[in-house]
Amino acid sequence: MKKVLHIFLFLFVSHSISAQHLPAPSGLQVELLRAPKQAVITDSVPEFGWIFPMEGIKQKACRVLVATTPELLGVNRADMWDSGKLETDKSINLSYKGKKLEPDQSYFWKVKVWGDENTESSFSKIQKFNTGKFERDTTRFKGYSDFVQLPDGKWVAENRQMAIFSQMEPESWEKTSDSTWFFDFGKAAFATLEFEATSASGNESITIYLGERNNGSAVHKNPGTTNIGFFKTEINLLKGKHLYSVKIPPHEAHYPHSQKLPPFHPEVTPFRYVEITGNSNIEIDKIVQQPLFYYFDDQASYFASSNENLGKVWDLCRYTLKATPFLGVYCDGNRERMPYEADAYIQQLGHYSVDREYSAAAYTIAFLLSHASWPTEWQMHTVMMAREHYIYTGDAELLAQFYDELKTKTLLTLTDENGLISTRTGKVTPEFLQSIHFEGGNFSDIVDWPPGTPEGQQPSGPLGKTVEGERDGYVFTDYNTVVNAFHFYSLKCMEEIAAALHKKQDQQFFRERKEQVRKAILEKMFDKERGIFVDGIGTAHASLHANMFPLAFNLVPEKDISSVAAFIKTRGMACSVYGAQYLLEALYNAGEADYALKMMTKDDKRSWMNMIRVGSTMTTEAWDEYYKPNLTWNHAWGSAPANIIPRRLLGIQPLEAGWKTFVVNPQPNELENIKIKVPCIRGEIECALVSSNNQWIMNLSVPGNSEAFVLLPNEMNKMEVNGSKADVDSVIYYLGMARNLIRLKSGEHHISIKK
Numbered sequence: 001m002k003k004v005l006h007i008f009l010f011l012f013v014s015h016s017i018s019a020q021h022l023p024a025p026s027g028l029q030v031e032l033l034r035a036p037k038q039a040v041i042t043d044s045v046p047e048f049g050w051i052f053p054m055e056g057i058k059q060k061a062c063r064v065l066v067a068t069t070p071e072l073l074g075v076n077r078a079d080m081w082d083s084g085k086l087e088t089d090k091s092i093n094l095s096y097k098g099k100k101l102e103p104d105q106s107y108f109w110k111v112k113v114w115g116d117e118n119t120e121s122s123f124s125k126i127q128k129f130n131t132g133k134f135e136r137d138t139t140r141f142k143g144y145s146d147f148v149q150l151p152d153g154k155w156v157a158e159n160r161q162m163a164i165f166s167q168m169e170p171e172s173w174e175k176t177s178d179s180t181w182f183f184d185f186g187k188a189a190f191a192t193l194e195f196e197a198t199s200a201s202g203n204e205s206i207t208i209y210l211g212e213r214n215n216g217s218a219v220h221k222n223p224g225t226t227n228i229g230f231f232k233t234e235i236n237l238l239k240g241k242h243l244y245s246v247k248i249p250p251h252e253a254h255y256p257h258s259q260k261l262p263p264f265h266p267e268v269t270p271f272r273y274v275e276i277t278g279n280s281n282i283e284i285d286k287i288v289q290q291p292l293f294y295y296f297d298d299q300a301s302y303f304a305s306s307n308e309n310l311g312k313v314w315d316l317c318r319y320t321l322k323a324t325p326f327l328g329v330y331c332d333g334n335r336e337r338m339p340y341e342a343d344a345y346i347q348q349l350g351h352y353s354v355d356r357e358y359s360a361a362a363y364t365i366a367f368l369l370s371h372a373s374w375p376t377e378w379q380m381h382t383v384m385m386a387r388e389h390y391i392y393t394g395d396a397e398l399l400a401q402f403y404d405e406l407k408t409k410t411l412l413t414l415t416d417e418n419g420l421i422s423t424r425t426g427k428v429t430p431e432f433l434q435s436i437h438f439e440g441g442n443f444s445d446i447v448d449w450p451p452g453t454p455e456g457q458q459p460s461g462p463l464g465k466t467v468e469g470e471r472d473g474y475v476f477t478d479y480n481t482v483v484n485a486f487h488f489y490s491l492k493c494m495e496e497i498a499a500a501l502h503k504k505q506d507q508q509f510f511r512e513r514k515e516q517v518r519k520a521i522l523e524k525m526f527d528k529e530r531g532i533f534v535d536g537i538g539t540a541h542a543s544l545h546a547n548m549f550p551l552a553f554n555l556v557p558e559k560d561i562s563s564v565a566a567f568i569k570t571r572g573m574a575c576s577v578y579g580a581q582y583l584l585e586a587l588y589n590a591g592e593a594d595y596a597l598k599m600m601t602k603d604d605k606r607s608w609m610n611m612i613r614v615g616s617t618m619t620t621e622a623w624d625e626y627y628k629p630n631l632t633w634n635h636a637w638g639s640a641p642a643n644i645i646p647r648r649l650l651g652i653q654p655l656e657a658g659w660k661t662f663v664v665n666p667q668p669n670e671l672e673n674i675k676i677k678v679p680c681i682r683g684e685i686e687c688a689l690v691s692s693n694n695q696w697i698m699n700l701s702v703p704g705n706s707e708a709f710v711l712l713p714n715e716m717n718k719m720e721v722n723g724s725k726a727d728v729d730s731v732i733y734y735l736g737m738a739r740n741l742i743r744l745k746s747g748e749h750h751i752s753i754k755k
Contacts, residue, residue, distance in 0.1 A: 021121070027049075030048055031046045041159065049093060051703065052704030054746045073109070079099075091113070092394050104131060107129055160362070166291050168191075171186040179279045187617040188633065191270075192245065192248055196242070196244070197283065205278070206237060212229035213229075224625055231269050233248075296355055303676045309603065310671075320618040329367060339371070341368050344368060345384055350640070365402070373438075373440075377445065382406070383409050384489065390657055392654060422480070447474050448579045449469075452467055469627075472544040474541075479524070484517060491514035491517060532563060551564050552582040573599060584641075619635060619638030662706065675688045683703030685700075697751070700748075707744065713740070717753070718753060723750070
């Protein structure tokens with residue numbers, strides 16, 4: 001399937017400029033960090049970025065000042081770098097070109113810009129950034145580490161924001177007896193507890209329970225699995241009124257990098273509810289939950305629609321993406337606190353969709369490249385993460401830094417003469433495992449997780465209680481359809497990565513290899529009579545997974561999309577919360593927006609509404625404990641709707657790296673009203689859409705120094721843009737459907753179209 005076949009004519013809609021002065025740039029970033037004073041920069045030649053004022057024009061020039069003190073910048077002087085008036089349209093990833101920066105120092109900078117018609121802004125506010133030790137770079141984990149201590153004794157995070165403690169008051173406070181208190185903080189968070197208590201004699205002790213699950217007006221003492229948050233401790237009280245903090249033992253994580261907290265941070269555990277028991281001589285005077293949140297802007301995104309369930313699901317997923325990267329790295333929940341590639345990819349897409357924050361993903365990519373997990377498909381997710389990072393930020397440095405590592409993660413070493421890969425043909429050698437930095441034992445295909453319990457056996461551990469598990473009865477063969485669909489897409493991503501780095505020979509190689517794999521999959525794994533994919537070479541069994549992954553990766557020929565989509569719809573949600581990401585991608589690729597919406601808003605056991613119903617305030621590791629007995633209630637790989645709603649339902653995605661241009665391709669179907677704000681590196685995109693069969697009314701804001709390609713229903717051709725009639729005869733062929741197309745410069749736009 002081709003995304004864009006022909007563009008015949010663009011309608012340019014410009015926004016009038018009413019003044020010769022622009023507002024000052026905002027949203028300053030150094031090395032993609034919004035708050036670099038809370039981090040240290042390990043790149044001796046950092047990149048700067050800012051939000052260009054949204055005035056319907058583009059940046060023509062800029063002037064950057066970097067100094068050792070804010071006082072110098074206050075009088076527009078720079079002792080490190082005065083760029084002068086640079087003729088450039090770059091408002092992101094502008095490289096430093098001043099005097100040599102010293103390690104372990106603090107610097108200050110600001111910027112002003114010029115636009116079309118010689119419009120000029122004032123200088124931005126001043127931003128501070130810190131440098132670290134540039135020589136800390138290594139070949140396997142270059143430029144990324146954990147926490148370092150500055151000379152003033154302050155600990156900060158390298159090349160990523162620092163998690164910050166907040167103070168949260170309880171939403172409800174109940175004294176259930178003379179000696180028992182129950183508190184509900186509304187949402188679970190990775191936190192500790194602080195409270196103020198008065199003891200009449202000083203001889204009393206209290207018992208404190210922290211938990212994610214309640215049992216009426218009490219913390220659930222047996223929450224159903226050891227991985228749903230629960231913690232019990234006792235504290236001896238002093239006489240009189242005193243402030244107390246709950247001390248939580250250190251977590252035993254698999255990797256020190258994903259476990260480590262800065263020395264000044266106490267350990268945290270996930271909880272929403274608190275129960276305190278004592279006696280009638282004790283009073284609780286004040287209590288606060290102290291959650292550890294990664295740097296997060298609550299105002300960066302919002303979503304509302306005419307479907308109540310969809311709003312609840314988005315809220316659940318968005319909060320998950322705020323609460324889970326509390327260590328500054330994408331983790332798979334509280335049980336292991338370590339990154340896995342597939343988990344991190346879904347978390348990255350969601351995080352980018354709800355906040356203008358990219359450093360946690362960059363750190364996680366670097367970490368995973370040298371700390372591989374065991375599933376075959378997971379390796380290729382790292383290539384996918386690198387591609388998304390580039391397309392969302394325009395940052396090619398990370399691609400160049402890890403280019404050779406990324407090539408190995410496509411698993412080209414495992415290919416046969418047809419270009420297909422297999423882990424069962426003797427090519428998984430110690431040398432291969434070393435090349436991808438895998439140090440475990442069993443390296444194998446996963447398809448989905450958990451696998452389920454064989455018939456006649458009792459479930460144990462994480463296997464779940466169903467025979468098919470989350471794999472829809474998938475039949476594993478030597479050459480696996482799902483694994484090779486991922487291989488196809490990882491080659492496509494590497495083709496784009498090579499192009500971004502101007503490696504033309506590699507670009508051609510990956511393009512040709514990608515097409516070879518496509519041809520082999522369609523010849524050997526596609527049942528032409530049934531019009532669907534089988535699970536692999538040598539089996540006639542066809543699962544949801546064997547079909548949704550090829551459709552999600554645009555591997556299906558246009559003539560076969562309808563039969564593949566029809567089969568997918570017969571399987572329902574026969575996949576895990578991880579697989580749901582690709583099921584929804586596949587459905588929107590096939591134009592099955594109604595069914596995709598149904599999947600996101602249904603309320604049976606396999607649904608996001610079930611997560612809410614059982615009491616979780618973050619997405620869970622599985623649909624229900626029935627399917628995975630040891631699930632966690634804080635697992636971001638279940639947060640697919642956070643990215644699917646903006647990326648697929650509204651169709652807001654970058655076309656050119658760094659959002660220089662982006663597409664808006666709504667598929668609202670039965671949703672009559674939608675409002676959304678999506679952050680991007682160049683600013684905020686806001687869209688409000690009122691739709692019916694006969695008319696669409698859209699308000700759209702396009703960030704400064706960017707342009708939008710808006711795709712609208714082809715059957716509606718009476719159009720007004722910003723109050724003026726527009727005869728649109730520009731047509732684009734996008735995802736198998738004809739669309740009217742308009743091109744909008746930065747600014748606020750009102751679009752009305754009718755049949």
